[in-house]
Amino acid sequence: MEDIELEKLLRYEDKHYLGSVDLIAASNAPTATVRANTSWGVAQFRSAEGYPGRRPYAGCANIDAVEQLAIRRVCKVFDAEHANVQPLSGSLANLAAYRAVLQPGDTLLSLSMNAGGHLSHGHPKHLVSSKYKVVHYSVDPITRLLNYDEILLIARQERPKAIVAGYSAYPRVIDFTRFAEIAHDVGAKLIADISHIAGLVAAGLHENPSLTGAIVTTSVEKTLRGTRGGFILCPAALRSAVDTAVFPGLQSSVGLAGLVSLCLLLSEIGSASFRRYQERVVQNARFLGSLLSDHGIPLVTGGTDTHMIVLDVYAIGLTGRDAEKRLEEIGILSNRNLLPFDPLPPFKASGLRLGTPTITARGYDESDIREVSEIIASALLADGWENAQRNSLRDRVSELAWQPRAEDTLKDLYLRVHS
Numbered sequence: 001m002e003d004i005e006l007e008k009l010l011r012y013e014d015k016h017y018l019g020s021v022d023l024i025a026a027s028n029a030p031t032a033t034v035r036a037n038t039s040w041g042v043a044q045f046r047s048a049e050g051y052p053g054r055r056p057y058a059g060c061a062n063i064d065a066v067e068q069l070a071i072r073r074v075c076k077v078f079d080a081e082h083a084n085v086q087p088l089s090g091s092l093a094n095l096a097a098y099r100a101v102l103q104p105g106d107t108l109l110s111l112s113m114n115a116g117g118h119l120s121h122g123h124p125k126h127l128v129s130s131k132y133k134v135v136h137y138s139v140d141p142i143t144r145l146l147n148y149d150e151i152l153l154i155a156r157q158e159r160p161k162a163i164v165a166g167y168s169a170y171p172r173v174i175d176f177t178r179f180a181e182i183a184h185d186v187g188a189k190l191i192a193d194i195s196h197i198a199g200l201v202a203a204g205l206h207e208n209p210s211l212t213g214a215i216v217t218t219s220v221e222k223t224l225r226g227t228r229g230g231f232i233l234c235p236a237a238l239r240s241a242v243d244t245a246v247f248p249g250l251q252s253s254v255g256l257a258g259l260v261s262l263c264l265l266l267s268e269i270g271s272a273s274f275r276r277y278q279e280r281v282v283q284n285a286r287f288l289g290s291l292l293s294d295h296g297i298p299l300v301t302g303g304t305d306t307h308m309i310v311l312d313v314y315a316i317g318l319t320g321r322d323a324e325k326r327l328e329e330i331g332i333l334s335n336r337n338l339l340p341f342d343p344l345p346p347f348k349a350s351g352l353r354l355g356t357p358t359i360t361a362r363g364y365d366e367s368d369i370r371e372v373s374e375i376i377a378s379a380l381l382a383d384g385w386e387n388a389q390r391n392s393l394r395d396r397v398s399e400l401a402w403q404p405r406a407e408d409t410l411k412d413l414y415l416r417v418h419s
């Protein structure tokens with residue numbers, strides 16, 4: 001690289017990241033194929049505007065074909081009638097989905113942020129809250145699970161035009177069929193946001209909301225293992241509303257690189273190795289959760305069905321911020337998270353969210369997960385937080401992070417930095 005200042009920063013980041021254990025539930029490492037081929041030829045920088053066959057630009061025939069290929073592959077994997085593959089992120093996919101089915105001032109019913117909802121589901125400072133009337137459902141105060149009877153009652157009372165299901169910090173399966181029934185009961189559209197669980201859905205490990213007739217939104221870089229981006233699935237009847245909401249409603253151009261990345265990713269999804277990977281992600285999350293719970297750290301909902309666990313660190317005398325900081329100091333990346341009915345403000349929070357997509361992609365096995373759990377328990381349960389203890393845990397994390405693994409999807413980067 002010619003840019004010395006930037007190169008230095010990137011080298012630091014490679015070293016920092018590869019020497020860390022990334023347990024952020026929203027993170028993942030794309031597959032080697034996706035990483036290697038995304039910037040193939042002029043795809044690196046070519047872009048177009050509009051939709052295949054209807055572009056206000058000349059010279060787009062090949063880009064049209066690639067976009068159509070991406071659409072066909074997405075529809076096949078998720079059994080959808082139509083896909084829009086242009087959203088630049090999951091948040092923008094949500095905004096477009098709202099725009100496709102809501103008028104300004106209409107009511108949108110979603111899960112509150114502290115119970116696991118996403119910013120784009122109605123955070124007071126998000127654009128969505130200035131366009132629509134956002135009302136929330138929550139989880140059961142005792143079990144912390146979705147209570148569908150309660151959601152139905154709220155929906156009948158509030159008469160929303162759209163209901164959002166699918167979350168950022170809910171570790172259990174979501175009954176999309178039940179949500180579709182609730183939406184039908186009150187004449188609302190169901191928007192299923194599978195940003196976190198798209199990989200599990202694609203592998204058949206979680207119910208596919210597309211089959212319920214819902215509008216489905218997602219980001220691509222979480223469990224699905226793509227590069228930054230999003231897409232929307234919908235029934236054929238909503239095709240034009242959804243497409244118009246994305247372009248010209250919200251975005252202008254579409255980059256060929258993103259479409260290439262998505263096509264590559266989708267071609268891998270049918271493989272046995274993709275399914276095996278997703279199964280191991282869930283197994284690893286269950287195992288890590290049960291080990292931490294054995295150490296006396298409570299898990300919200302008592303466990304997980306997905307790639308994610310949410311720890312109640314307030315119960316062991318820490319704030320989420322303190323817990324996140326302790327782990328960061330020893331090289332483990334995680335994030336603080338609000339818990340349902342959290343007494344603390346978001347900046348502190350009472351929960352800590354962990355996820356296994358990245359460590360699974362890096363080939364961690366059962367004994368690695370056991371070591372991760374012991375390191376986390378020692379850090380979070382330590383009475384004081386002394387230098388000596390911090391340094392010894394830091395060394396153990398470093399050893400784990402720099403251990404070569406045959407199955408590490410980032411092996412090429414690892415070898416370059418390590419040598």
Ligand SMILES: *Cc1c(COP(=O)(O)O)cnc(C)c1O
Binds near residue numbers: 026166167193196
């Ligand atoms: C991450 C996430 C999004 C947003 O994805 P971005 O691509 O980061 O905008 C949307 N919804 C949920 C539930 C998420 O967890």
